[in-house]
Amino acid sequence: MSLELQTQIPIRSNVSLAGLTSMRVGGAAEYFISPRTSTELANSLVWASDRDLSITIIGAGSNLLISDRGLAGLVICTRHLRGIEFDEQTGQVTAASGEPVARLAMQIASHGWSGFEWAVGIPGTVGGLVVMNAGAQGGCAADCVVSVQTVALTGETNLMYPHELDFSYRTSSLQESYRLVTGATFKFQIGGNPETIAADTEAKLKLRHTTQPYHLPNCGSVFRNPLPQFAAKLIQDAGLKGYQIGNAQVSELHANFIVNLGNAKASDIFSLIQYIQKAIADRYGVVLETEVKMIGHF
Numbered sequence: 001m002s003l004e005l006q007t008q009i010p011i012r013s014n015v016s017l018a019g020l021t022s023m024r025v026g027g028a029a030e031y032f033i034s035p036r037t038s039t040e041l042a043n044s045l046v047w048a049s050d051r052d053l054s055i056t057i058i059g060a061g062s063n064l065l066i067s068d069r070g071l072a073g074l075v076i077c078t079r080h081l082r083g084i085e086f087d088e089q090t091g092q093v094t095a096a097s098g099e100p101v102a103r104l105a106m107q108i109a110s111h112g113w114s115g116f117e118w119a120v121g122i123p124g125t126v127g128g129l130v131v132m133n134a135g136a137q138g139g140c141a142a143d144c145v146v147s148v149q150t151v152a153l154t155g156e157t158n159l160m161y162p163h164e165l166d167f168s169y170r171t172s173s174l175q176e177s178y179r180l181v182t183g184a185t186f187k188f189q190i191g192g193n194p195e196t197i198a199a200d201t202e203a204k205l206k207l208r209h210t211t212q213p214y215h216l217p218n219c220g221s222v223f224r225n226p227l228p229q230f231a232a233k234l235i236q237d238a239g240l241k242g243y244q245i246g247n248a249q250v251s252e253l254h255a256n257f258i259v260n261l262g263n264a265k266a267s268d269i270f271s272l273i274q275y276i277q278k279a280i281a282d283r284y285g286v287v288l289e290t291e292v293k294m295i296g297h298f
């Protein structure tokens with residue numbers, strides 16, 4: 001049912017979320033909006049606040065496991081908040097939160113700017129990248145963030161700087177902040193050779209495609225590495241590659257990935273996560289914490 005006529009903002013009810021996640025699982029949002037402008041976003045925050053509804057923010061849904069029972073309240077999906085601006089003098093790029101990281105990485109490479117090649121294979125948005133301090137192949141968001149534009153769920157906007165963001169391994173203070181990232185400014189090295197940088201970016205992408213199961217729905221690394229150990233090695237050594245619950249399987253290609261073989265339920269994936277955690281705790285005495293964000297009731 002569309003509430004648009006009643007509210008003048010395109011909020012819909014009972015919207016399936018599975019197709020908005022890279023795992024392709026999860027129930028429906030009680031209310032849902034994917035705002036296209038900052039005004040729509042601001043109005044939707046007021047709308048939820050007036051009704052005392054909880055708010056869940058999703059980007060590309062590439063690090064999410066959403067419960068089969070769905071999510072109460074309003075889900076705000078940022079993927080239509082788009083725009084990239086290059087400052088040719090300073091090497092700074094400002095991107096809206098819904099911009100796909102891969103598209104941003106390609107544009108930066110074709111400008112001949114370096115410092116973002118590592119990000120090309122991350123299937124998230126700019127907002128998710130910053131919130132998760134996503135990283136790969138030696139780089140991470142914290143290396144290049146200059147500032148982050150945010151709006152509190154109560155409506156006030158704020159510019160935040162790295163010293164306030166507490167970036168560390170796959171985390172930032174934004175994860176507990178009740179703020180929505182509307183955009184971020186990054187700084188790169190200018191004046192490089194576009195061909196060399198594009199070739200490096202392509203090579204990094206190719207490497208990922210040979211070592212990670214891009215051909216099946218997944219949510220990237222399921223567990224944080226219990227440094228100095230690696231989750232994938234522990235899971236592989238425990239003989240769990242290929243282990244399956246329902247249609248959720250520990251990837252044969254990369255043991256820290258769980259893949260959806262088709263029609264898996266979020267509950268299958270959740271059970272598999274718990275199974276792996278218990279097996280690794282029993283065998284090695286190591287607690288594996290999840291990197292994937294599990295939301296809703298499991």
Ligand SMILES: Cc1cc2nc3c(=O)[nH]c(=O)nc-3n(C[C@H](O)[C@H](O)[C@H](O)COP(=O)(O)OP(=O)(O)OC[C@H]3O[C@@H](n4cnc5c(N)ncnc54)[C@H](O)[C@@H]3O)c2cc1C
Pocket residue numbers: 022056057058059060061062063064078097121122123124125126127128129130131132133134135136170179180181182212213214218219220221293
């Ligand atoms: C095949 C594959 C490979 C991957 N490889 C990597 C990798 O190499 N390195 C890595 O770090 N990750 C990787 N990931 C995980 C994922 O892509 C990253 O964590 C990514 O940054 C998540 O971005 P997203 O937009 O999809 O966020 P979502 O999954 O939608 O959300 C993740 C979290 O961020 C919050 N969030 C998202 N957008 C906003 C916003 N605008 N404002 C406030 N909060 C927000 C959500 O509430 C949630 O808590 C991979 C995933 C897949 C499927």
